[in-house]
Structures are given as structure tokens and as C-alpha cells.
Amino acid sequence: MIRFSFILVLISKIIIATMVIAFSSLSVRAQDGDRSTPNQQSPPLLNELESRTDELGFASLVRRSTTEAEEFRRSLLAHDLEANGAHTIARACTTFRKLINKNVENSSDPEAYDLTRFQLDQQGIYDAIVGKHEMQKAGEIYGSFQGKWFGIWDQKRVDHHWDEYTTLKPAQSFEISGSEPVKLLGYQYAWVGDGYGLNHFASSPDGSRKFLLGYVVHIRDRDLKQEVARRPHLGVIDGPDRLIWITKSEIFFEEMIRGETKALDQYYITGFRYSIIQRELVAKNAFQSVYSRNPDKRKPWRGFDVDMRIETRTTGGDTND
Numbered sequence: 001m002i003r004f005s006f007i008l009v010l011i012s013k014i015i016i017a018t019m020v021i022a023f024s025s026l027s028v029r030a031q032d033g034d035r036s037t038p039n040q041q042s043p044p045l046l047n048e049l050e051s052r053t054d055e056l057g058f059a060s061l062v063r064r065s066t067t068e069a070e071e072f073r074r075s076l077l078a079h080d081l082e083a084n085g086a087h088t089i090a091r092a093c094t095t096f097r098k099l100i101n102k103n104v105e106n107s108s109d110p111e112a113y114d115l116t117r118f119q120l121d122q123q124g125i126y127d128a129i130v131g132k133h134e135m136q137k138a139g140e141i142y143g144s145f146q147g148k149w150f151g152i153w154d155q156k157r158v159d160h161h162w163d164e165y166t167t168l169k170p171a172q173s174f175e176i177s178g179s180e181p182v183k184l185l186g187y188q189y190a191w192v193g194d195g196y197g198l199n200h201f202a203s204s205p206d207g208s209r210k211f212l213l214g215y216v217v218h219i220r221d222r223d224l225k226q227e228v229a230r231r232p233h234l235g236v237i238d239g240p241d242r243l244i245w246i247t248k249s250e251i252f253f254e255e256m257i258r259g260e261t262k263a264l265d266q267y268y269i270t271g272f273r274y275s276i277i278q279r280e281l282v283a284k285n286a287f288q289s290v291y292s293r294n295p296d297k298r299k300p301w302r303g304f305d306v307d308m309r310i311e312t313r314t315t316g317g318d319t320n321d
Contacts, residue, residue, distance in 0.1 A: 043161035043191040044222060056224045062187065065198045065215030065232070067174050070182040072232040072248070073213065076129055083276045083312045089246055090125040092281050092310045093236075096251065096272055099306055100286070111299065113268055113288060115253055120238045128236040129246075131209025138201030138212065139165040142188040144241045144256045149267050151291035152301045158193035160267075160291060165201075173205065181205050195219050195228075199235065212237065214245060249273055267291040272306060281310040 049058040079085035097115045104114040120128070127133040142165040149160040167186040175181050188199040197216035203209060212235025220226040236244040241256040252271035259265045272286040286306045290299040 043163050043189060043196070045191065045196050045224065046163065046189050048224065049196070052224075061198065061215075061217075062172070062184070063174055066172075066182060066184050066200055066202065066213065067176060068230070069200060069213035069215050069232040069234065070174075070176060070202065073129065073211065073234045074176075074179065076234065076246075081312060083279050083281050083310070084248075085312075086126055086129045087122075088281050088310050088312060089251070090122045090129065092274065092283070092308070093125050093244060093246075093251060093253075094120075094122050095308055095310060096283070096286070096306070097253070099308060100270060103304070103306075109302075111290075111302070113270065113290070115255075115270060117255065118238045118242055118244070118253060120236065120244075124238075125236055125244070128211065129234060131204065131211040133237070138186055139167065141212075141237050141240070141243065142199055142201075145243075145254070145267065146188075147262075148293065149291035150293070150295040150298055151267070151289050152298050153193065153289050154287070154303075155301055156193075157298065159191075159295070160193060161191040162199075163189040171203075183207070185210075190216075192216055197231075211235070212243075249275065263293050265293055272308070274308075279312040281308075281312075283308040 046058075049056070049061060052058070054060070076084070076086040076089060081087050097118055101114045101116055104112045120133075124133060142162070145162045146164060147162060149162075151158055151160070165186060165188045168184060172184045173181045174184065183203045183205055184200060185203055186201045190197055190199060195216050195218035197214065200213040200215070202211055202213050214233030214235055216231045216233070218228040218231070220228060231247050234246045236246070238244055241258070243252075243254045245252040245254060250271055250273050252269055255268045255270075257266045257268065268288065268290050270286075270288045272283045274281050274283040276282075283306055286304050288302040288304075292298065
């Protein structure tokens with residue numbers, strides 16, 4: 001009888017343990033299931049990318065995007081004082097910021113938004129390109145932009161979706177032809193309306209220099225096989241909720257303005273397109289777009305003219321605003 005009671009107790013414990021495990025599994029699945037809610041579902045194409053093992057798969061995207069973006073960063077430093085070099089780009093950023101602030105100050109447009117919260121001077125931006133700029137955790141800055149955003153880009157309705165930031169443990173190292181490797185510490189997947197890409201947190205092999213990289217693949221009709229363009233980016237953190245993104249032909253000032261609730265957050269993108277003419281960086285066209293968390297609240301796209309010419313200097317010169 002004692003033996004029988006012992007067996008009953010043992011069976012009861014097994015049943016209870018099984019129920020606890022089952023309940024825990026349900027809880028985990030419920031948490032995973034939260035991603036299917038409007039602002040937490042996987043961004044477009046992410047699942048398809050992760051399911052592929054070819055050159056269009058996610059692993060290939062991570063490798064290609066990291067190396068090409070790092071090559072772009074190094075090219076800015078290699079040309080340094082030339083029109084397409086790091087010092088000139090840094091001067092263009094601070095010059096544009098002054099132009100926009102003055103433009104908004106003199107504007108009668110109540111929707112015009114300035115860049116007064118961006119504070120880095122030319123030296124600070126240059127240091128960020130080099131990887132010497134002290135910055136907050138990448139997960140925090142990328143986390144500010146996480147979720148779905150709805151806006152208008154160049155008169156077209158566009159939806160952005162920034163995924164969660166992923167920390168790599170251990171970090172991944174990628175070879176750069178003819179130079180030292182780059183170490184990838186983490187990334188964030190993003191859908192940008194007409195394409196997809198990654199925002200990276202990377203460093204030198206010894207970790208002494210850290211920097212932000214980015215990469216966007218533009219496609220047609222959400223078809224991975226119909227690529228239109230690939231654009232490597234370089235990122236600069238300019239305080240909480242503020243990023244500057246640099247490409248080979250554009251510079252974007254991006255800022256997340258927090259509302260009283262998350263639903264009232266706004267995401268501003270102000271920037272300009274530039275070209276290199278002889279020994280000058282020239283910008284004529286600027287723009288501003290405002291994204292919200294609500295697909296039914298999309299503010300108009302603002303395009304405006306600027307007249308900005310940044311001459312190449314033979315020396316670093318004054319690196320202050």
C-alpha cells in the first residue's frame with residue numbers, strides 16, 4: 001500500500017511538472033506570438049531572407065552589407081581631404097544644419113522643422129567616421145526607431161519597419177580585401193518601403209574603434225530577385241534619438257521625437273542630395289519627411305532648394321562649426 005501511494009505521488013508530480021513545462025512553452029509561444037501584433041510582426045521579407053541559403057539569403061546579406069559598408073567608410077577616410085572625403089562630408093553636415101536652421105527661422109511654414117537638437121561639430125562628426133566618437137549603446141539608438149512608421153517619401157506613401165536590435169555573441173569577423181577585417185557586433189533589420197537592409201554596430205578587430213554602418217537593397221515589387229540598387233551607409237550618433245546617415249550621394253538627419261505615448265511618436269528625416277563637381281561637394285536639393293505610428297496620419301513631403309558648395313581644403317583646417 002505504501003509502495004502504491006508512493007507511485008501515485010510520483011505520478012502526480014510528473015503530471016504537475018508536465019503541466020508547468022507545457023504552460024511555460026505556451027507562455028514563450030505567446031510572447032513570440034506578440035510579434036504578430038500590428039507593430040511587432042516581422043518586417044517584410046525578413047522570414048523569406050532567413051529561409052534562404054543562397055546569395056539572396058540573410059547570411060549573405062549580413063556578410064555583404066557589412067563588408068561593403070565598411071569599404072565605403074574606409075574610402076571616406078582614404079580620400080579624407082578630397083571632395084568625397086571624410087573632412088568634406090563632415091563640413092557639409094554642419095553647413096547644411098546651419099542652412100536649415102536659418103531657413104526654418106525665417107519660414108512662415110508652421111510644419112517646418114529645424115535641426116537645432118543636432119549638436120555635433122565638424123570634429124565630432126569626423127571622429128565618428130573614424131570610430132573615435134564616444135557613443136551610447138547601439139541597441140539604445142536603434143531601439144528608438146524600432147517598430148512601424150508611416151509617411152510620404154517624394155510624394156509616395158511609404159511604410160518603414162525597423163526590427164529589434166540583435167547583439168551577436170560572439171561577434172562575427174569579416175575579411176576586407178587588402179586590409180584588416182571588420183568585426184560585426186550587432187545589427188538591426190529594416191524595411192524601408194522599396195527595399196530592405198541592415199543597420200550595423202561594428203568595430204576594428206581589437207575593438208578600439210567603434211562605428212555605425214548601414215546598407216539598403218532597393219527592389220521592385222518586393223521581389224528579392226529584382227534588385228534596383230545597393231546603397232552602403234555610414235552612421236553617426238548625435239545624441240539620444242538622433243542619427244546622421246551618409247551615403248555616396250545623400251546625407252540624412254534622422255530624429256525620433258517622443259510623444260506623450262508611443263502612438264504619438266514622430267520620426268523626422270531631413271536631408272539633401274549631393275554630387276561631386278570637380279573639387280567641390282555641391283548640393284541643390286533638400287527634403288524633409290515626417291513619419292508617424294499611424295498609417296492614416298501622413299504629413300506632406302517637403303522639397304526645397306539649397307545652394308551649398310563645400311570646397312576641398314588641402315589641410316584639415318578648422319574643424320569646428
